[in-house]
Amino acid sequence: MVLKMLPGPIVAWLGMLMFMLVMQFLIKYLPDLVGKGLPVLAVTELIVYNLAYMLVLAVPMSVLIACLMSFGRLAESGSYAVIKGAGVSFLQLVWPVLLVGVLLTGFMGYFNNVVLPEANFRARNLWQDIRMARPGFQLKPGVFYDGLDDYRILVRDIPPESPNELIDVTIFDYTEGPRYRVDIKAQRGRLQTVAGGQMLEILLNEGEIHRLRPPGSGNDDRYERLAFRQHRMLMSLDDLSFERSDPTEGRRTDRTMRTADMQALVDSLVVDGEEARQAIETLITNLGSRPPDPNDPVRAPVQMLATDADDVSPSRASPYRALRGLDAETMESVVQFALQDARTTHTRLERSRRIISTTADSADRYRVEIHKKYSIALACLIFMLVGIPLGLRIRRGGLATAALLALGIFMFYWVTLVNGEKFADRGYIVPWLGMWAANIVMGLLGGWLAYVVTLDRGSGFSIPFLNRRPAGQA
Incomplete structure (x- = not known):
């Protein structure tokens, strides 16, 4: 019975949300599409490619609204009380729905990892072709038209x-x-x-x-x-005329790469960073330890150049033991060589340090995208864990109630996810925490709500403006 309640609301809300996202896309980018004489097929193709990211947003949202509406209606009609009185536990009631959530999470994980990167890549290439296209032939009174060569x-x-x-x-x-x-x-x-x-x-x-x-x-x-x-x-x-480039060629970014490709890049970046660290350790270890060269007067052993101690004049005396006994010209050469060697070592250290910083930042950015693909996919199951007990608890299955609650929950989830991504990209937190923090918080909330509903605890738990009954109802 429970499974029969969900498909209708999920499909209906998915279609409604997709329509709203498509309209938002057209309103935002319509000025870039109009007036260039683009083929209808190219515009349609662009919209289809962008449906991928819209689906990623719409599926979890539609699942949440459908769960709130369906289980809220189940509790509001008294059916849940009858089911509970018949000895059916909360887990027995919802496990088929959770199984569907697991399957849906697996599908979205595959979609985010395979379909979405390719759609983003082709959409970006098509956008580049559109932006390079000249405006179509369109004369305006009193304005010179120079869209045609010569x-x-x-x-x-x-x-x-x-x-x-x-x-x-x-x-x-x-x-x-x-x-x-x-x-x-x-x-x-x-x-x-x-x-x-x-x-x-x-x-x-x-x-x-x-x-x-x-x-x-x-x-x-x-x-x-x-x-x-x-x-x-x-x-x-x-x-x-509108000219298309090869949609399969071009440089890919983290938004247009699969997890396996990004993981290979991360491994390569880690190796580069480790090599840079080893280079720094080698430079520090070898500081001042290069052996003397008898053929180089600057790096010759001191004892080969030093005169007898009795012959050392005050002008040739040096506070540095390694320079004592050297004539002025050789001493200057040694000092210049030491300065040059120090500058070279400093340059190498700075270059290695920049390599370590750059590779670490790039690796974290790819790790963030890898975690993001799976965290958003798991949101379908997380929203079910939240929506089912919350719908049973508020006992309201109306459209306005479900939409209001779903909007608040989704906004909190999305803001947490976006800010977690920013903090992780900037290195303030580790990538996995930035991408999974929203799921962890929502999962804990869902677990607490399930505990309240299962044990019928927390009688004081209520949302006042949602739990008010219309006048005349008990």
Whole structure:
């Protein structure tokens, strides 16, 4: 009986939430899509790819609302009291639903790990193609149109009732180069596409053509003016055509990679960081321990360069034991070499330190995304654990009650998840804690609610504005 109550609300709310998310997507990105002459298939494909992340948000939310409504209605109608009186425990009642939650969690885990990264990757590539596409051919009165190479078009007026009719048209033709620009002016014109929309035909009436020289005249200084009653121009629209790149090529980020690929990257980054740490340890261990070189006067053994102690003049005396007995020139060389060696060592240490920091940050970012894929999938089961006992406890199965509670719970969950991701990305907390904190808190809440409902404890537990009964009801 319990399983029969859930599919309807889950499907209904899933469809409603998906519709709202699609509308939000269109409202947000419609300005980027309109006016570029994009094929309907490309726009549809973009929406389909973005349905993946919408589904990730909508499924847990719809599960939560459905559980609140179904079990709230079960308690409100008194059916739960009858079931409990018949000796059916809370666990016996809900275990089939929890089994469905486990299966749904497994499906969402696969979806988040396989389908979502590929959909994000293809959506990003398609977005790049759309942003690089030029706006479609669209003339506006009083505004120069320069969307076509080698042409600039100005129209003074376009009748609203006849958008293909043009009044007072000026066209600057640069096909012969800027020096030999051709100016075409006409009182009227008409637009139409030919060759399957690949070419634009402009029929001009009652106008003139002004140009410095006609093509092939051999006289660059010759000016020509031609009057016409009708002039036909063909312009290629290839520059405005939407071109697709290969959807399977491009650089992938953490949002577009599978868990196995990210884990391989994490392992590689850990190895790089460990090599950098070993390099630092080696540098520190070998500080000042390089053996002397008899062939290098700067690194030669001191005893080979030192004179007898009696011959050491005050000017050659040094407070540093290693420099005593050296002449001034050799002493300066030794000091310069030591400074250069110190700078080189410092540079190597800083480079290794940056490598350690960079690899650790990158590895944490990938770990965050790995944990996120599975924590969001588990939210389906967590929301069932919360929604079932909460619905039985408040004994309200109305739409407004379920939607209000679900919105509050989901907002708390999402804010906790997003902030946990930010803290983990910045290194304030470990990645697993940042991504699982929301599930841990909600799981504890669900366990406490189940305890209250199972043992019929916590009679004082209530939500006043939800537990009020309408006038006339017991």
